[in-house]
Amino acid sequence: MMPKLPFLKKQKTDTSTSLGTADRSEIFMPSRRDFLKIGSLAAGGFVLGVNFQCSGPKGEVITFAPNVFVTIGSDNIVTIVAHRSEMGTGIRTSLPMIVADELGADWSLVKIVQAEGDEEKYGNQNTDGSFSVRMFYEPMKKAGATARHMLVEAAAKEWGVTPAECDTEASHVILKESGKKIPFGDLVEKIKTMELPKPEALTMKEFSSYKLVGKDVPIYDAKTIATGQAVFGADVNLPNMLIAVVRRSPVVGAKVVSFNDAKALAIPGVKKVVKIDGPGLPAGLDKPLEGIAVLAENTWAAIKGREALEIEWDLGPNQTYNSAAQLQEMLKSTAGKGTVKRARGNFNQAKSASGKVLERTYLAPFYAHSTIEPPAAIADAKADGSVEVWAPTQHPQWARGAVAGALGIDVAKVKMNVTLLGGGFGRKSKPDFVAEAAVLSKAAGVPVRVQWTREDDLHHDFFHSHSAQRIVATLDKTGNLTGWNHHTVFPAIGSSNTPAPPSDGELDLGARDFPYEVPNIQIEAHESSAHTRVGWLRSVSNIHHAFAICTMLDEIAEARGLDPVDQALQLLGEDKNLSFASEMVGDYGNYGEKIEDFPWNTGRMKKVIQTVAEKSNWKQNLAAGKAVGFAAHKSFLTYVACVVLVEKDAAGKITIPEVHYAVDCGIGVNTDRIRSQFEGGAQFATSLATTSAITFENGQVQQNNFDTYQIIRMPQAPKKIEVHIVPSMEKPTGVGEPPVPPFIPALANAVYKLTGKRIYELPFKI
Amino acid sequence: MENYTLSINGKKQEVTAPEDMPLLWVIRDLLDMKGTKFGCGQALCGACTVHLDGEAVRSCSLPISQVGEGKITTIEGLSEAGDHPLQTAWVEHVVPQCGYCQSGQIMNAAALLTKNPSPSESDIEEAMQGNLCRCGTYNRIKDAILTASKSL
Ligand code: FES
Ligand code: FES
Numbered sequence: 070m071m072p073k074l075p076f077l078k079k080q081k082t083d084t085s086t087s088l089g090t091a092d093r094s095e096i097f098m099p100s101r102r103d104f105l106k107i108g109s110l111a112a113g114g115f116v117l118g119v120n121f122q123c124s125g126p127k128g129e130v131i132t133f134a135p136n137v138f139v140t141i142g143s144d145n146i147v148t149i150v151a152h153r154s155e156m157g158t159g160i161r162t163s164l165p166m167i168v169a170d171e172l173g174a175d176w177s178l179v180k181i182v183q184a185e186g187d188e189e190k191y192g193n194q195n196t197d198g199s200f201s202v203r204m205f206y207e208p209m210k211k212a213g214a215t216a217r218h219m220l221v222e223a224a225a226k227e228w229g230v231t232p233a234e235c236d237t238e239a240s241h242v243i244l245k246e247s248g249k250k251i252p253f254g255d256l257v258e259k260i261k262t263m264e265l266p267k268p269e270a271l272t273m274k275e276f277s278s279y280k281l282v283g284k285d286v287p288i289y290d291a292k293t294i295a296t297g298q299a300v301f302g303a304d305v306n307l308p309n310m311l312i313a314v315v316r317r318s319p320v321v322g323a324k325v326v327s328f329n330d331a332k333a334l335a336i337p338g339v340k341k342v343v344k345i346d347g348p349g350l351p352a353g354l355d356k357p358l359e360g361i362a363v364l365a366e367n368t369w370a371a372i373k374g375r376e377a378l379e380i381e382w383d384l385g386p387n388q389t390y391n392s393a394a395q396l397q398e399m400l401k402s403t404a405g406k407g408t409v410k411r412a413r414g415n416f417n418q419a420k421s422a423s424g425k426v427l428e429r430t431y432l433a434p435f436y437a438h439s440t441i442e443p444p445a446a447i448a449d450a451k452a453d454g455s456v457e458v459w460a461p462t463q464h465p466q467w468a469r470g471a472v473a474g475a476l477g478i479d480v481a482k483v484k485m486n487v488t489l490l491g492g493g494f495g496r497k498s499k500p501d502f503v504a505e506a507a508v509l510s511k512a513a514g515v516p517v518r519v520q521w522t523r524e525d526d527l528h529h530d531f532f533h534s535h536s537a538q539r540i541v542a543t544l545d546k547t548g549n550l551t552g553w554n555h556h557t558v559f560p561a562i563g564s565s566n567t568p569a570p571p572s573d574g575e576l577d578l579g580a581r582d583f584p585y586e587v588p589n590i591q592i593e594a595h596e597s598s599a600h601t602r603v604g605w606l607r608s609v610s611n612i613h614h615a616f617a618i619c620t621m622l623d624e625i626a627e628a629r630g631l632d633p634v635d636q637a638l639q640l641l642g643e644d645k646n647l648s649f650a651s652e653m654v655g656d657y658g659n660y661g662e663k664i665e666d667f668p669w670n671t672g673r674m675k676k677v678i679q680t681v682a683e684k685s686n687w688k689q690n691l692a693a694g695k696a697v698g699f700a701a702h703k704s705f706l707t708y709v710a711c712v713v714l715v716e717k718d719a720a721g722k723i724t725i726p727e728v729h730y731a732v733d734c735g736i737g738v739n740t741d742r743i744r745s746q747f748e749g750g751a752q753f754a755t756s757l758a759t760t761s762a763i764t765f766e767n768g769q770v771q772q773n774n775f776d777t778y779q780i781i782r783m784p785q786a787p788k789k790i791e792v793h794i795v796p797s798m799e800k801p802t803g804v805g806e807p808p809v810p811p812f813i814p815a816l817a818n819a820v821y822k823l824t825g826k827r828i829y830e831l832p833f834k835i
Numbered sequence: 836m837e838n839y840t841l842s843i844n845g846k847k848q849e850v851t852a853p854e855d856m857p858l859l860w861v862i863r864d865l866l867d868m869k870g871t872k873f874g875c876g877q878a879l880c881g882a883c884t885v886h887l888d889g890e891a892v893r894s895c896s897l898p899i900s901q902v903g904e905g906k907i908t909t910i911e912g913l914s915e916a917g918d919h920p921l922q923t924a925w926v927e928h929v930v931p932q933c934g935y936c937q938s939g940q941i942m943n944a945a946a947l948l949t950k951n952p953s954p955s956e957s958d959i960e961e962a963m964q965g966n967l968c969r970c971g972t973y974n975r976i977k978d979a980i981l982t983a984s985k986s987l
Pocket of ligand 1 (some may be wrong): 873875880881882884895896
């Protein structure tokens with residue numbers, strides 16, 4: 070089963086869960102089933118690291134749930150369901166904030182519970198593609214407004230006034246004129262008999278009246294995290310649970326020929342050894358790899374047991390794979406003709422008529438996600454054929470489906486609890502590790518926690534693909550940029566040993582949506598094949614595309630004798646909405662949104678560029694040993710411009726004292742979390758740019774742990790990261806991924822200015 | 836298998852474990868205290884940091900047989916009410932993103948502040964470089980340590 074990838078594919082609009090424009094409100098049509106449940110919190114779910122006690126007499130708290138997202142108790146506690154996965158973006162706080170604000174709840178009396186994976190009930194839960202706020206801003210407002218509407222009506226009736234005379238504030242309904250008030254909790258009983266409001270009867274608050282939305286709000290889990298109480302994937306314990314550590318196929322597609330588990334079973338604490346059947350090739354995106362699992366009473370015994378396994382592998386066709394050699398072949402292929410995926414004007418003509426041709430190539434490596442929490446999941450396969458699962462998953466529905474598929478049972482028999490994620494970045498969308506837990510629990514007849522080690526994580530990731538690109542730019546005799554020819558090649562997501570070009574969806578991430586006014590544009594894709602598992606990592610192919618495009622533009626500006634910021638503003642032209650339609654070969658995805666709903670607006674891009682230039686004092690004279698670099702890149706519908714300052718110390722070491730970002734993400738919900746995503750994005754991108762790379766020899770990953778797959782440490786982090794949020798009342802978009810792409814070229818451009826050496830390959834040492 | 840008596844967060848705990856079992860798994864699996872995290876198992880990430888007699892140690896790489904009489908403190912025992920100046924500063928600066936590395940970060944920072952109650956920025960960078968954060972919270976960690984050091 071392929072997941073819904075909003076950035077790769079157009080979304081379906083024909084089911085109630087795909088959340089196309091038409092059905093967005095549908096999931097908010099409160100159903101009678103969820104309307105009123107007394108005696109328990111209607112919106113169940115796994116409570117993460119929070120001990121919540123009802124303040125009312127035990128067992129007598131009456132609750133009222135106008136929809137699946139909000140429940141009001143007679144104890145005056147408002148419970149809001151977070152149905153998207155929390156992996157560090159703060160979404161578990163941001164979406165409930167919207168509900169609470171629209172409802173008029175006292176935030177300190179709000180309790181957040183995590184939804185289990187249930188698409189029918191909650192709608193899309195695939196926490197990916199920076200679209201949680203984009204997709205759920207309006208629905209969350211409606212969820213809160215529905216409850217407010219009913220509470221106001223109940224209070225108005227009680228007071229004998231009209232609803233218009235009332236409002237809500239701090240979990241009370243208030244009579245505006247007199248200030249008379251009644252707590253929400255006291256109204257719960259009365260709402261029992263009320264009809265749900267029609268959607269058209271709902272009114273939304275003015276943005277200016279919000280007390281939470283648009284402000285800095287601390288994350289709900291800050292204290293539980295700081296005290297070690299928060300529950301992550303591996304923190305769930307079940308009675309009689311065994312811990313599994315798995316030796317997986319060292320080369321993708323490898324199969325077990327035979328194995329000897331005698332020595333493993335002799336280790337005290339080891340209980341069982343179980344073979345996991347893998348799919349071979351293609352490896353798929355949601356299947357466990359073939360492997361031998363050692364199940365033990367504790368993690369250490371399982372680790373020791375795995376070391377003692379003797380396995381004979383048939384390594385299969387990928388055993389000769391060498392990534393460095395493939396990268397060179399890919400690079401060579403970019404000099405030839407690819408499949409044209411976008412064409413404007415006539416590039417070849419422009420080239421023959423040009424005064425100057427710049428041709429440059431760019432390489433980027435495989436990257437691993439290396440979340441500090443390695444994958445882990447717990448499953449309890451019960452005798453009645455049902456299974457309960459706990460997992461740090463970004464995509465509960467897909468995980469649920471993968472478990473059902475692996476066990477050959479109906480999805481309805483899988484209960485999927487979602488824990489906090491110790492980082493995701495796309496890795497924990499893939500449910501392979503969740504399916505492993507289920508398969509092992511069924512085989513062992515007891516609950517099983519599968520625990521990946523760091524080595525497992527680095528060896529068996531769904532990697533960000535390595536890539537080769539070639540950009541040919543033409544200038545006419547007067548120095549105008551007349552032609553842009555971008556060739557790109559990388560093993561595509563979900564592809565296997567058969568050569569194929571990247572999908573349109575991947576090309577739409579930075580390459581095809583080149584926004585500049587160049588009269589002749591030709592975007593070409595080339596074929597390659599995947600000999601490992603390829604997936605998506607924070608901003609996906611925007612990473613390598615933005616690196617090539619924005620460093621090339623810097624070089625073009627230099628050749629034209631222009632300042633790169635001035636050039637970007639000039640090439641964006643008048644303020645306008647771009648339509649790529651007539652130039653694209655195949656549909657343009659626009660991150661799953663209609664271009665009419667989320668246009669590509671050059672004015673908004675220019676505004677972030679002007680803002681970052683002004684705030685960073687772009688044109689200042691810098692002391693010797695310092696330099697700045699600039700890049701701007703829109704991804705996931707969010708406009709971002711970035712300026713990076715670098716400095717060389719006496720020992721010749723380059724540091725990053727300052728970074729400026731300007732962002733337009735439409736309405737900003739939790740401004741502190743917008744900033745934290747950019748702060749984190751700059752640090753994540755510093756690793757991609759300067760320290761990290763995965764390579765393969767003989768089909769096997771050469772890096773084992775954080776000594777060889779390095780991510781930056783505190784001394785290497787940019788010292789000061791300023792995030793300038795451009796005020797906007799446009800529809801909200803996301804901020805999880807957009808900080809990454811422009812940072813890398815901005816840094817590369819700064820390093821060039823400092824050292825005089827252009828950067829054409831990632832990672833580069835600083 | 837050996838019997839060990841550990842002193843963890845002021846309490847004596849009896850465990851039976853092989854002598855090479857790292858303290859991390861003793862804490863997480865045998866004692867069911869889940870605040871201390873596993874990140875690399877090779878003393879490379881700091882997620883598993885606890886205190887042994889007040890010093891920050893990587894529990895993933897410390898065999899139980901080497902703990903001896905040492906007093907162990909984990910994140911659960913850093914303060915009684917979760918209000919160690921670092922924990923308060925962590926909340927004030929909203930340091931965590933995913934939060935997974937933060938127990939280790941706080942324990943490492945607490946050991947630093949015991950030794951050096953008013954560290955400079957470069958002291959902090961030096962002392963904290965063994966603790967990885969993939970989400971990129973390094974700047975806020977630094978700010979929170981500076982804030983905490985002022986309230987000591
Ligand atoms: S788990 Fe101990 S340092 Fe990484
Ligand atoms: S907060 Fe996620 S790894 Fe540090």
